[in-house]
Amino acid sequence: MSEITAIRGMNDILPSETACWQFLERTVAAVLSSYGYDEIRLPLVEKTALFKRSIGEVTDIVEKEMYTFDDRNGDSMTLRPEGTAGCVRAAIQQGLLNTPQRLWYTGPMFRYERPQKGRQRQFHQTGVEAFGVATPDMDAELILLCAQIWRQLGLLDSMELQLNSIGSAEARRAYREALVDFLQARVEQLDEDSQRRLHSNPLRILDSKNSQTQSVLDDGPSLEDFLDEEASADFARLCELLQAAGIQYVVNRRLVRGLDYYNKTVFEWVTRELGAQGTVCAGGRYDGLVGQLGGKATPAIGCAMGMERLVLLLLEHGQATAPPAADVYVVAAGDAAQGIALAATQALRCQQPQLRIVQHTGGGSFKSQMKKADKSGARVALIWGEDEVAAESVTVKSLRAQNGERAAQVTVALRELETTLCAALAP
RNA sequence: GUGGCCGUAGCUCAACAGGUAGAGCACCGGAUUGUGACUCCGGAGGUAGCGGGUUCAAGACCCGUCGGCCACCCCA
Numbered sequence: 001m002s003e004i005t006a007i008r009g010m011n012d013i014l015p016s017e018t019a020c021w022q023f024l025e026r027t028v029a030a031v032l033s034s035y036g037y038d039e040i041r042l043p044l045v046e047k048t049a050l051f052k053r054s055i056g057e058v059t060d061i062v063e064k065e066m067y068t069f070d071d072r073n074g075d076s077m078t079l080r081p082e083g084t085a086g087c088v089r090a091a092i093q094q095g096l097l098n099t100p101q102r103l104w105y106t107g108p109m110f111r112y113e114r115p116q117k118g119r120q121r122q123f124h125q126t127g128v129e130a131f132g133v134a135t136p137d138m139d140a141e142l143i144l145l146c147a148q149i150w151r152q153l154g155l156l157d158s159m160e161l162q163l164n165s166i167g168s169a170e171a172r173r174a175y176r177e178a179l180v181d182f183l184q185a186r187v188e189q190l191d192e193d194s195q196r197r198l199h200s201n202p203l204r205i206l207d208s209k210n211s212q213t214q215s216v217l218d219d220g221p222s223l224e225d226f227l228d229e230e231a232s233a234d235f236a237r238l239c240e241l242l243q244a245a246g247i248q249y250v251v252n253r254r255l256v257r258g259l260d261y262y263n264k265t266v267f268e269w270v271t272r273e274l275g276a277q278g279t280v281c282a283g284g285r286y287d288g289l290v291g292q293l294g295g296k297a298t299p300a301i302g303c304a305m306g307m308e309r310l311v312l313l314l315l316e317h318g319q320a321t322a323p324p325a326a327d328v329y330v331v332a333a334g335d336a337a338q339g340i341a342l343a344a345t346q347a348l349r350c351q352q353p354q355l356r357i358v359q360h361t362g363g364g365s366f367k368s369q370m371k372k373a374d375k376s377g378a379r380v381a382l383i384w385g386e387d388e389v390a391a392e393s394v395t396v397k398s399l400r401a402q403n404g405e406r407a408a409q410v411t412v413a414l415r416e417l418e419t420t421l422c423a424a425l426a427p
Numbered sequence: 428g429u430g431g432c433c434g435u436a437g438c439u440c441a442a443c444a445g446g447u448a449g450a451g452c453a454c455c456g457g458a459u460u461g462u463g464a465c466u467c468c469g470g471a472g473g474u475a476g477c478g479g480g481u482u483c484a485a486g487a488c489c490c491g492u493c494g495g496c497c498a499c500c501c502c503a
Contacts, residue, residue, distance in 0.1 A: 008494080060501055064428085082503085109503080114428080116497060125503055193500065209499085258502060268503095279503060306503030333461065366461050374463035385461050399463070409462085 009113070009121025015323050020314050024153065024307060025106065028126055031149045035141070037102040037128060042086045044108065048076035054085040054289055056260025058200060065111040079110035082259070083127035084286070084302055085293075091131055092295035100132035106307070118277030118309045129302035134287065136234045139265045140241035142301055146269060146281055147247055149305075155271075155313055159280065161248065162268045164255035165235035166203075167227040169263060169288065175226040176202055182220045189216050206254040217254070224253050231264050238265060261286040265301065274312055281305035325377030326358040327425060329399075330384075331369040337384035344394065344414060345382070351418050355425075374399060380424045382417070383409075396420045 006012060013021060029039070048068050055061050067079040080086055083105055091097055106126040113119060128145065130138055143161065150156040166172055180202050187195055191210040198205065206223075208214060227235070242249055249267075257266050266284035274280070283303020290298040315321065328348075332341035345359055358376050360369050366385065373381040383395035394417050397409035412420045 005494080065501075111502080113501065114499090115495090116499095119502075123503070127503095204501090276498060277502075282503065304503060309503065331462085365456095367463080368456085370461090370463040372463085381463080383462075387461075395462090397462075 007121070009115040011120055011122070016321055017311065017315075019323055020311055020319050020321050021307070023319060024310055024314060025126075027152050028106075028149055028305075031145065031152055032104045032128065035102070035145050035148075037104045037130075037145075040087065040090060040103045040105050042080075042083065042090055042105055042107075044080055044110075045077050046080055046086050046089065048078040050085050050089055050293070051078055051081060054088065054259075054261055054293060055082065059258060059260060061111060061258070065113055067110045067112060081111045082109055083107075083125055083304060084129060084259075084261070084289070087127065087129050087302075088289055088293055088295070088300070091129075092290060092293060097131055097290065097295060097298050100130070102128075102130050104128045116277065117275045118306070118312060120308065124307035125304040126307060127302060127304040128283075129300060131290070131298050131300045133301075134299035136238040136265070137241060139234075139238045139285065139301055140245065142283070142303060143242060143247060143249075143267060144245055146303065146305070150269070153310070153314065154317060154319075155310070158271045158273055158313055158317075159269045160250060160271070162252040162255050162270060163235075163239070163242075163249050164223075164252055164266050165227060165231050165264050166223065166256060166262060166266055166284075167231040167264060171226045171228050171231065172203070172223075172263075175221065175223050178221040178226070179203070179205070183216070186216055189213075203256045204258065206256050222253055223256075234264060257282065257284055261289040261292070263287055267303070269305075271309075271313060273316055274309055277306075277309060279306070280309045280313070324356060325379075327355045327378060328357040328380050328382060328421065329373035329376045329378035330357065330359045330382045331366070331373055332360060332384040333366045333369065334386060334389070336389045337386070340389060341382070341384045344384075344417060348418060348421070352422070380421060382421070387411075396424050398424050 032039075048066070051066060052062055057063075061081050066081050068076060069078075071077050087103060087105060091101060091103070096103075104127060107124060108122050109125050110122055112121060115121065128142060130142060147156065147159075147161075150159050167175075180198060183190065183194075183198055183202070183205065187198065189212060190198070190205070191208065191213050194205045194208050194210065194213045197208075205213065206217065224232075239249070239251070255266060255268060262284040264285040264287065267282065268279050269281040270278045271280055272278060281303055283301070285299070285301040287299040288297075290296070290300060330341050330345050332338045342359065345357055348355070349357060358378065360372060364372075370381070379398065379400045381397045381399055383397055385395075388394050388411065391411075393411050393413050395409055395411045396417070401408055408424075410420060410424075
């Protein structure tokens with residue numbers, strides 16, 4: 001193998017998978033449109049400061065996962081590790097915040113992490129962001145929108161919705177203090193990672209996978225008790241709305257998010273079918289971020305779904321992955337036939353643009369061309385040989401004759417090609 | 428960044444107390460001159476990830492390195 005290979009964690013998406021991707025992208029876009037969301041297309045690269053200020057200086061993403069480099073002017077740039085920051089930046093810069101905005105975007109994100117199942121260094125997210133609405137009906141809409149996407153994808157039964165409210169920044173500050181005080185007295189019982197988090201990011205201890213750490217937390221302070229009245233009321237209202245809409249959910253009081261900008265509602269859609277990377281979609285409210293990035297104070301909520309993880313789920317559920325077969329394969333033996341076939345096929349593409357017509361290229365014997373025709377999966381072969389050229393005709397041959405009826409083929413005048421072909425292709 | 432497992436033809440995998448590599452699929456050609464599929468025959472394709480060591484001899488053993496997978500971590 002050549003020593004030039006793809007960069008670790010940046011995978012090729014092969015033809016055998018793209019049908020699944022297209023189904024996913026098409027379905028997601030259709031649902032988003034049906035909720036009145038508009039697509040926005042954003043740069044892959046932004047100034048480094050944007051991510052540091054939005055995601056948080058002490059998060060793992062900013063500290064060790066960003067692809068950051070200096071451009072030729074010496075300015076620090078970063079390949080986007082997530083989409084919200086850029087979307088907020090654009091909304092502020094382009095003056096989109098005078099009225100409620102419902103936006104979505106899709107594309108690659110970049111994080112320098114060790115690859116594993118459902119995790120790569122270049123991965124794809126579709127993000128949804130709603131600006132300008134502070135009330136929990138907006139939260140409910142976003143969650144319903146997700147549920148609708150899962151339903152349309154046939155994945156609703158694979159998903160569990162986990163919900164929490166992390167309240168205001170002040171509430172979290174107070175809670176963090178209480179939590180640190182509590183855990184400090186029990187440091188010895190915590191796993192190594194959680195001991196480290198005690199200093200760096202104590203709230204993340206809450207979703208530790210270590211069972212002993214989890215049982216230590218059972219006697220600790222609950223974030224719920226520190227929530228301000230508004231956050232509690234809004235969360236209760238959100239739960240009511242979800243119940244009314246028939247959305248199943250689980251309140252997980254230990255659900256926190258890794259990015260600093262979240263407040264109040266946070267949620268995750270998780271699945272047990274994907275191994276360790278079970279979070280398929282996650283998001284929450286970020287009412288402070290727009291102001292923090294220099295815009296006028298604007299409430300907002302958003303979420304992002306991991307497209308690779310959705311593709312994995314779709315594949316495990318047996319979504320068709322084969323690229324579509326050709327409809328027609330064009331066999332032409334000899335130089336004269338080749339010229340006529342090429343022209344006739346071009347005309348056919350004008351008449352029947354939806355047909356997938358594969359022209360044989362590269363020469364080869366008649367027999368080998370027929371083999372290619374068969375392997376292409378085409379239902380019909382169009383054949384031009386010496387006889388057809390001489391008679392200004394073409395042979396239309398059905399390659400997928402049903403049991404018994406021996407390979408139906410008919411030779412007709414060129415001008416009858418379109419109707420004969422359509423008849424042969426008719427079910 | 429840490430750990431476990433793995434690295435043989437395009438793909439999926441074999442073999443053998445360590446004695447210089449094989450199958451299936453795929454690919455190419457042929458089975459009387461322009462007709463695919465099934466069948467039969469033939470062919471091409473690997474300096475065994477890379478480097479070093481042990482040995483008369485290593486794909487097999489040892490070390491290193493790179494890469495892959497999965498998990499930790501992190502998160503979508």
